[in-house]
Amino acid sequence: ALPSVAASAYQLILDRRLGAYHLPEGWSIVAAGNRLDDRGITYAMPAPLANRFMHIHLQADSEAWLDWADRQNISPLLLEFIEHEPEWLTRFAPEPEIKAFPSPRSWVFAHRVIARRGRLDATTFAHIAACVGLAAAAALQAFAGHTAEQKTPLTTWLAAPEALMQITDLSQQMDAVQAIGNALDQQRINLDQALTLAKHLPDDALSFGLIEQLHQAVGDRLFDEPAFSLWVAARGGKPLMMNPPTSA
Structure with missing residues (x-):
């Protein structure tokens, strides 16, 4: 609260x-608020006021959210996804460059996208990415089995990565990201090749x-790859701080 409001609460x-x-x-009397590092509009609580409260930190719980979401008729796909991969329920991104990230609130937004679109195509997943972030949307897409590898000429890109820069359609770019990630997971390409393709994607986000x-797939050894330095240079020399990888 504003200092003037906090003072009146003593x-x-x-x-x-x-x-x-x-x-x-x-x-x-119950007060709720964001932490100082949550990138919200917050003010440090004065020590005398803090000393008048019990302090309890809350965190999202996948089982509780699933119980609530089931009663709210949230998309079965999202329920199954969070049930199998609960680490995706919330993954706060402290970097100010990242606007969309998964949270209980933003998954409800994703549900509304699915309900409105009525189908699970590349455009739908692009809209979901606008709610929960690209990484979470890609994980959901992989879980749903809606990969687009047959529509993406991976071998052509490996031979001429510059071809990626000619893709202007957002849904096709999302397909490309998914295909590259899947190819690395399935060991059909190596990390150096994946980084080279990432460097040539036309969209920064x-x-x-x-x-x-x-x-998330390989951990901090990503930063030791020479191709990562080339990617950093291609993106202006300022990489985002990465969240630590988590295991499913």
Whole structure:
């Protein structure tokens, strides 16, 4: 809260009154807010005010969310995905460059996309990525089995990576990112080749999203690859800070 508002709460919280007003018996005072590192509009809580509270930190729980989501008729695909890969329920991205990331709230937005679109095609997954981020949308797409490898000329790109830069359609770019990630997972291409293709993706956000997928797959050894330095140079010399890889 604003410092002026916080100051007025001192007496109310400690003495349960504010001037002549007394809080009724049986009432409790509960305050909720974001942490300072949540990139919200927050103010540091003054020590005297903090000392008047019990402090409880909450975190998202996949089982509780699934129970709630089932009662809200959330998309069965999303329920199955979070049930099998609960680490994707929430993955906060502290980097200010990343606007979309998975959270209980943003998965509801993804559900609305699926309900509105009525089909699971590349455009739908592109819209889902706008809600939960590229990495989460790609993981969902892989889980759903909607890969587009047959529509993407991977061998052509390996022979001439510059061909990727000619792709202007967003859904086709999403297909390309998914195909590259799947090819690495299936060991049909190596990390150096995946990084080379990432360097030639025409869209910065998609390129960053693919790099995040690669980091989740191989960990920090990604940064030791010579091709990673070339990717950094191609993207202006300032890579995003990566979240630590997590295991399913």
